[in-house]
Amino acid sequence: MNLGNLIKVAINALKRNKMRSFLTMLGIIIGVASVITMLAIGQGSRKSIQDQIASMGSNMLFVMPGNMRMGGVQQGSSGSQRLTVGDVNAVRTECDAVIAVSPEVRSSGQAVYGNSNWPTTIYGGGEEYLEIKSWKVVSGRNITDSEAKGSAKVCLVGRTVADELFGEGVDPTGETVRFKNIPFKIIGVLGEKGQNSFGQDQDDVLIAPYTTVQKRILAQTHIQSIQMSARSAEESALAQTQVEEVLRRTHKLREDEDNDFMIRTQEELSTTMTSVTEILTILLGAIAGISLLVGGIGIMNIMYVSVTERTREIGLRMSIGGRGVDILLQFLIESILLSVFGGLIGILLGFGASAIVEALTSWPISVMWGSVILAFAVCTVIGVFFGWYPARRASSLDPIDALRFE
Amino acid sequence: MKAIIDIKSLKKDYHVGEVTVHALRGVDLEIRQGEFVAIMGASGSGKSTMLNIIGCLDRPTEGTYLLDGVDVASMSKNESAMIRNLKIGFVFQSYNLLSRTSALENVELPLMYNPIIKARERRERAIAALEAVGLADRMGHMPNQLSGGQQQRVAIARSLVNDPVVILADEATGNLDTRTSYEIMALFQELNLKGKTIVFVTHEPDIARCMTRSVVFRDGHIIREDEISNRLYAAEMIKALPVEEE
Numbered sequence: 001m002n003l004g005n006l007i008k009v010a011i012n013a014l015k016r017n018k019m020r021s022f023l024t025m026l027g028i029i030i031g032v033a034s035v036i037t038m039l040a041i042g043q044g045s046r047k048s049i050q051d052q053i054a055s056m057g058s059n060m061l062f063v064m065p066g067n068m069r070m071g072g073v074q075q076g077s078s079g080s081q082r083l084t085v086g087d088v089n090a091v092r093t094e095c096d097a098v099i100a101v102s103p104e105v106r107s108s109g110q111a112v113y114g115n116s117n118w119p120t121t122i123y124g125g126g127e128e129y130l131e132i133k134s135w136k137v138v139s140g141r142n143i144t145d146s147e148a149k150g151s152a153k154v155c156l157v158g159r160t161v162a163d164e165l166f167g168e169g170v171d172p173t174g175e176t177v178r179f180k181n182i183p184f185k186i187i188g189v190l191g192e193k194g195q196n197s198f199g200q201d202q203d204d205v206l207i208a209p210y211t212t213v214q215k216r217i218l219a220q221t222h223i224q225s226i227q228m229s230a231r232s233a234e235e236s237a238l239a240q241t242q243v244e245e246v247l248r249r250t251h252k253l254r255e256d257e258d259n260d261f262m263i264r265t266q267e268e269l270s271t272t273m274t275s276v277t278e279i280l281t282i283l284l285g286a287i288a289g290i291s292l293l294v295g296g297i298g299i300m301n302i303m304y305v306s307v308t309e310r311t312r313e314i315g316l317r318m319s320i321g322g323r324g325v326d327i328l329l330q331f332l333i334e335s336i337l338l339s340v341f342g343g344l345i346g347i348l349l350g351f352g353a354s355a356i357v358e359a360l361t362s363w364p365i366s367v368m369w370g371s372v373i374l375a376f377a378v379c380t381v382i383g384v385f386f387g388w389y390p391a392r393r394a395s396s397l398d399p400i401d402a403l404r405f406e
Numbered sequence: 407m408k409a410i411i412d413i414k415s416l417k418k419d420y421h422v423g424e425v426t427v428h429a430l431r432g433v434d435l436e437i438r439q440g441e442f443v444a445i446m447g448a449s450g451s452g453k454s455t456m457l458n459i460i461g462c463l464d465r466p467t468e469g470t471y472l473l474d475g476v477d478v479a480s481m482s483k484n485e486s487a488m489i490r491n492l493k494i495g496f497v498f499q500s501y502n503l504l505s506r507t508s509a510l511e512n513v514e515l516p517l518m519y520n521p522i523i524k525a526r527e528r529r530e531r532a533i534a535a536l537e538a539v540g541l542a543d544r545m546g547h548m549p550n551q552l553s554g555g556q557q558q559r560v561a562i563a564r565s566l567v568n569d570p571v572v573i574l575a576d577e578a579t580g581n582l583d584t585r586t587s588y589e590i591m592a593l594f595q596e597l598n599l600k601g602k603t604i605v606f607v608t609h610e611p612d613i614a615r616c617m618t619r620s621v622v623f624r625d626g627h628i629i630r631e632d633e634i635s636n637r638l639y640a641a642e643m644i645k646a647l648p649v650e651e652e
Contacts, residue, residue: 319461
């Protein structure tokens with residue numbers, strides 16, 4: 001029998017038992033839909049975390065003061081005053097994998113405008129600070145180099161601070177805000193970033209020249225951290241090595257001494273965060289995969305029932321000239337059709353379920369085409385694998401016995 | 407007339423566990439074109455085995471079997487499937503129609519296993535076969551919408567559709583009442599008159615008398631072969647039956 005006829009015969013056979021065919025497919029439908037949805041959710045949460053990390057800065061590296069010893073006593077890292085603007089300048093001139101670098105100092109306090117006030121944090125940085133941290137200026141302008149070095153009393157405000165002090169959506173550029181009794185002229189408003197992956201409001205900030213924060217607010221000469229951008233994500237490891245070399249030298253550390261600073265990259269952060277979701281994705285995918293397997297066993301079961309039920313039909317087909325291979329293909333195609341149709345419906349359902357989850361969670365859920373192709377391929381393989389033994393049994397029946405079967 | 411079936415010293419043994427059953431113990435049988443042969447015998451006499459071998463569903467242990475001049479005794483499974491498809495038509499006691507499949511599609515079935523025949527020719531031949539058995543107006547009916555006699559007519563149409571050299575009927579009237587049996591026999595006689603060779607297993611003597619020759623089996627041997635002299639005609643037998651009460 002040719003393939004077209006075989007497929008027609010198989011479709012007719014499945015149509016004859018609509019309910020049973022549907023229930024058999026249901027196992028595959030649920031399996032495929034859950035594989036696709038679970039992988040999409042996993043991918044979505046991973047992407048959401050990556051987006052959040054990307055919003056923190058572009059190819060960012062940062063140096064924080066590390067542990068150090070004072071006469072054999074381990075000191076905590078917070079009190080360290082080892083990082084200086086000199087380190088920043090050394091990094092800027094010597095590390096070619098670093099394209100932007102800025103000191104960072106910060107202080108918490110109350111911002112006041114008229115009769116409103118709001119507790120926030122002021123960050124002091126250089127001209128490149130916004131670029132490194134992926135901040136956009138939506139109104140006004142960035143801090144200039146001369147302002148940064150000349151401790152000018154200017155600042156940029158985050159959306160949250162602007163909303164709290166000046167009212168929802170108001171553009172406060174040109175106004176003056178007081179922070180720890182120092183008046184700062186607002187030269188610009190920062191674009192919204194939203195919460196970071198730790199649930200912290202990133203828009204609750206003031207950004208001012210680092211010299212201003214150092215001298216006028218903190219009265220200190222050291223800086224709290226160095227913020228940098230690597231030329232590319234691939235070069236962030238190289239940048240890390242270069243920065244370490246430079247800082248070890250400027251800090252005059254001996255060969256056997258530990259670093260008195262820590263370098264972290266955005267890559268590391270992102271890897272740590274996504275490894276959790278990756279495990280989750282594998283777990284969800286595995287559970288969904290098991291349901292797909294159970295669906296396949298359901299097909300095998302029904303195909304066995306079908307072969308037994310249609311023994312006389314098999315006998316008849318053999319007596320009028322059906323060869324073993326014709327019978328084998330007939331049943332094999334039936335089981336492949338069951339699993340492939342089930343798979344197609346499951347894929348549609350998976351898209352639907354992913355869309356629903358996306359609407360409910362506002363995660364950037366994306367169905368991976370890879371998972372669709374995988375699900376489809378697995379379905380076909382399941383159809384062949386679980387259909388093979390029943391079909392094999394059908395084709396090896398003896399026509400005389402099959403015709404006599406009651 | 408040429409011999410359609412030529413069987414010489416044919417033996418068939420079955421092995422049931424340790425025991426060997428001799429179903430056929432040396433049979434010679436020649437059936438010529440245009441014959442309508444009754445195969446008779448008690449159950450276990452070997453007549454079913456004979457029919458299975460004639461129909462290429464089973465292979466003999468020993469002996470030769472030429473079907474339409476071709477040696478089919480030693481063919482492979484696939485080769486015998488092809489021979490069945492091209493040269494043999496089967497009619498069974500229990501019709502063996504595919505359920506929920508129209509009469510026309512049931513009749514088309516044998517031709518679907520013949521790759522040379524295209525869909526259109528298949529349909530035309532199936533329609534012609536159904537017309538030949540008087541079911542032109544029932545082509546779209548499902549088996550469960552047809553009476554037993556009509557179902558058997560569909561089965562006969564199916565056995566005709568590949569234009570076989572011999573039709574093998576296995577107690578084809580066994581499930582039918584007397585009147586319907588005679589109607590079916592009348593159809594077989596009509597086909598035989600048109601030149602079809604028919605081998606018909608039965609244990610009903612009046613059915614056997616509708617044919618041209620009877621062969622009686624017992625214990626794996628042919629014990630009697632008779633030309634039927636005073637042949638009955640089913641069409642006339644129907645007229646002799648008492649009128650059915652409505």
